[in-house]
Amino acid sequence: MHILIVEDDQIARDVLAKALTEVGHTVDVAVNGLEGLQLASSAAVDLAIVDRMLPKLDGLALVQSLRATGRKTPVLILSALGEVDDRITGLRAGGDDYLTKPYHMSELLARIDALARRGDNGSAEANTKLKLADLELDRMSRRVMRNGKKIELTAREFQLLEFMMRHSGQVVTRTMLLEGVWDYHFDPQTNVIDVHISRLRQAIDKDFDKPLLHTVRGAGYSLREDE
Amino acid sequence: MEQEQRFLGVLGSSPFRIAVVYSVVFALGVVALLGAVYFAVSQVVDSSTDNLIEAEVQGLREQELVLSRSDFIELIEQRSQDQDVRGAVYLVVDPQLRPVAGNVPAWPKSAANEGKWIQFKVSVPFGDETRVHEMRAENFPVYAGYRMLVGHDVQERQDVKSLMMRGLIAAVVLTMLLGLGGGFWMGRRILAQAGAISAVATQIMRGDLSQRLPVRDAEDELNSLAREINSMLDKIEQLTLGMRTVLDSAAHDLRTPLNRLQATAEAAMTQLAPASNERRVLERVTSEVDHMRSTLDALLRIALAETGTVAREAVDLSELVASMVELYAPVTEERGIRLESSVIAGAEVQGSRQLLAQALANLLDNAIKFTPKGGHIRVLLRLHGACPEVVVEDDGPGIPAEKREIVLGRRVRLDEARKFPGSGLGLSLVAAVTKLHGARLVLDDARPGLRVALKF
Numbered sequence: 001m002h003i004l005i006v007e008d009d010q011i012a013r014d015v016l017a018k019a020l021t022e023v024g025h026t027v028d029v030a031v032n033g034l035e036g037l038q039l040a041s042s043a044a045v046d047l048a049i050v051d052r053m054l055p056k057l058d059g060l061a062l063v064q065s066l067r068a069t070g071r072k073t074p075v076l077i078l079s080a081l082g083e084v085d086d087r088i089t090g091l092r093a094g095g096d097d098y099l100t101k102p103y104h105m106s107e108l109l110a111r112i113d114a115l116a117r118r119g120d121n122g123s124a125e126a127n128t129k130l131k132l133a134d135l136e137l138d139r140m141s142r143r144v145m146r147n148g149k150k151i152e153l154t155a156r157e158f159q160l161l162e163f164m165m166r167h168s169g170q171v172v173t174r175t176m177l178l179e180g181v182w183d184y185h186f187d188p189q190t191n192v193i194d195v196h197i198s199r200l201r202q203a204i205d206k207d208f209d210k211p212l213l214h215t216v217r218g219a220g221y222s223l224r225e226d227e
Numbered sequence: 228m229e230q231e232q233r234f235l236g237v238l239g240s241s242p243f244r245i246a247v248v249y250s251v252v253f254a255l256g257v258v259a260l261l262g263a264v265y266f267a268v269s270q271v272v273d274s275s276t277d278n279l280i281e282a283e284v285q286g287l288r289e290q291e292l293v294l295s296r297s298d299f300i301e302l303i304e305q306r307s308q309d310q311d312v313r314g315a316v317y318l319v320v321d322p323q324l325r326p327v328a329g330n331v332p333a334w335p336k337s338a339a340n341e342g343k344w345i346q347f348k349v350s351v352p353f354g355d356e357t358r359v360h361e362m363r364a365e366n367f368p369v370y371a372g373y374r375m376l377v378g379h380d381v382q383e384r385q386d387v388k389s390l391m392m393r394g395l396i397a398a399v400v401l402t403m404l405l406g407l408g409g410g411f412w413m414g415r416r417i418l419a420q421a422g423a424i425s426a427v428a429t430q431i432m433r434g435d436l437s438q439r440l441p442v443r444d445a446e447d448e449l450n451s452l453a454r455e456i457n458s459m460l461d462k463i464e465q466l467t468l469g470m471r472t473v474l475d476s477a478a479h480d481l482r483t484p485l486n487r488l489q490a491t492a493e494a495a496m497t498q499l500a501p502a503s504n505e506r507r508v509l510e511r512v513t514s515e516v517d518h519m520r521s522t523l524d525a526l527l528r529i530a531l532a533e534t535g536t537v538a539r540e541a542v543d544l545s546e547l548v549a550s551m552v553e554l555y556a557p558v559t560e561e562r563g564i565r566l567e568s569s570v571i572a573g574a575e576v577q578g579s580r581q582l583l584a585q586a587l588a589n590l591l592d593n594a595i596k597f598t599p600k601g602g603h604i605r606v607l608l609r610l611h612g613a614c615p616e617v618v619v620e621d622d623g624p625g626i627p628a629e630k631r632e633i634v635l636g637r638r639v640r641l642d643e644a645r646k647f648p649g650s651g652l653g654l655s656l657v658a659a660v661t662k663l664h665g666a667r668l669v670l671d672d673a674r675p676g677l678r679v680a681l682k683f
Contacts, residue, residue: 084537101486102482156553
């Protein structure tokens with residue numbers, strides 16, 4: 001994937017570029033907003049990571065200008081600001097996701113993955129049936145079946161599984177789950193998400209040979225068919 | 228309905244009340260003034276007719292001495308017919324009170340036993356019709372057993388008096404109406420201005436500091452007051468925005484190096500073998516960065532909540548509390564704590580959903596931290612009067628009464644709590660968020676345990 005990094009902080013930019021290259025992405029870098037906008041406007045860019053505060057052209061203005069030209073390139077905004085409101089303004093300006101510094105590389109990579117696949121999964125979004133291996137989820141009838149056996153889930157477990165299935169094969173972090181399923185943006189001091197996941201795991205994996213819900217150490221969870 | 232409320236609102240306004248008091252005072256003044264005039268005028272009119280009658284009576288008494296009875300009757304007859312003396316009335320009656328002479332058809336019944344002066348009504352011709360006129364007369368005996376009346380038509384006098392009385396009443400009513408009307412008008416004007424002020428104040432309280440009071444093109448107290456409040460608001464906006472800018476740059480200046488630290492450490496870690504010493508050191512570094520980040524996040528959120536500049540929206544408090552309970556239910560169950568909840572539907576507040584969620588999460592995190600296995604946590608959303616109240620109760624060690632005030636201060640951790648993890652900012656954040664929402668934070672003894680109530 002061709003990723004553009006618009007970041008004025010050299011250390012952050014270099015580390016990020018290196019990490020993205022290592023996982024197999026092609027990386028372009030821009031050190032200020034104007035340069036960033038020029039590069040982002042080129043057709044080659046699949047995804048842009050834009051710092052919120054940039055010299056010459058502010059990160060938000062960059063995203064707004066990009067959207068004004070009709071480009072739908074997914075944009076992840078990185079911010080070193082106070083948050084709460086800034087996240088809303090960032091998303092309103094046209095950003096697709098928002099991450100506050102300092103972040104874990106695993107969090108950023110997971111979010112980039114999710115953003116990049118959002119384009120492909122556009123059809124899955126409209127699909128009423130999600131399927132992974134022998135696990136099936138019907139959004140219309142709100143039924144979950146595994147290997148032909150009906151699985152009883154609470155409303156929240158259903159939502160959680162739906163989210164995981166829409167991101168199947170990807171790493172989903174705890175914050176992504178809290179945001180995506182509960183619409184909350186804070187870090188609970190208690191391992192609330194882990195317990196929800198372990199309940200879901202009980203429900204969908206316990207009576208079956210092949211586990212589908214995996215823990216990714218130091219990052220989060222992943223719903224996938226293990227090779 | 229709204230019209231009616233606006234109307235009732237004006238009636239309750241202070242200018243209207245003042246106007247009511249003043250119109251009553253003015254009306255009393257009008258009564259006193261016009262009453263005095265009425266009294267004086269009646270006095271003058273009454274005494275002038277009475278003098279006239281007295282003089283006539285005097286004259287007739289002298290005539291009585293020199294004239295025989297029949298001549299006297301002749302004289303009265305003449306005078307009665309005299310058209311020049313308009314309004315004069317005469318009547319002579321015999322001992323059986325039968326009229327003998329004069330222009331009054333019959334001896335008035337009221338004159339029988341009354342004193343010297345009597346007043347009675349007589350029909351008099353007036354053009355083609357007859358009218359009942361009020362007469363005032365002196366009655367006195369003439370010759371032996373005869374009586375006579377000498378009087379004057381006082382209808383005109385009565386008319387003047389009643390005209391004056393009507394004028395007086397009209398003046399009083401008019402004064403009252405003008406006073407009340409003026410008061411109503413002023414009340415509406417002031418109420419409209421006060422309404423504008425409170426509407427703007429509400430919006431400012433909601434965090435929109437760009438709002439200003441409307442200033443009209445006039446030089447009155449309300450306008451200069453509005454101007455002064457506006458310049459005060461300018462100052463507050465400047466200060467708050469300044470604070471926001473300071474916060475943002477502080478956030479930026481702290482997050483940027485933390486981010487570099489995190490990025491560098493993580494990058495270095497990927498080069499190292501999993502269980503190596505160097506890697507363990509770097510893991511310590513990143514976990515410290517995490518800790519600093521969560522402290523920084525909490526501090527920034529507290530500061531942000533305290534500037535009051537957070538954007539507000541309608542927050543479904545019922546949904547929020549229910550979903551937080553649902554979020555924390557599994558974790559409490561896993562720890563052997565019973566989480567009970569009772570949440571009423573339809574509670575709504577203006578504010579920040581994320582900050583309220585954070586505050587509630589902090590309370591629940593705290594409750595879980597301090598509640599032993601087998602303990603209870605109760606979460607309630609109820610109405611206290613018309614205002615929602617969120618209560619989180621645990622049966623942990625609680626906080627001693629004398630320390631409850633202190634824990635709300637920034638970064639206070641009681642000695643008893645040192646063995647538990649946490650930044651010590653949890654309750655401070657709850658306090659700041661509560662204040663931002665115009666609510667009250669009350670810490671109480673749950674016997675045993677701690678009861679925290681957010682009273683909106």
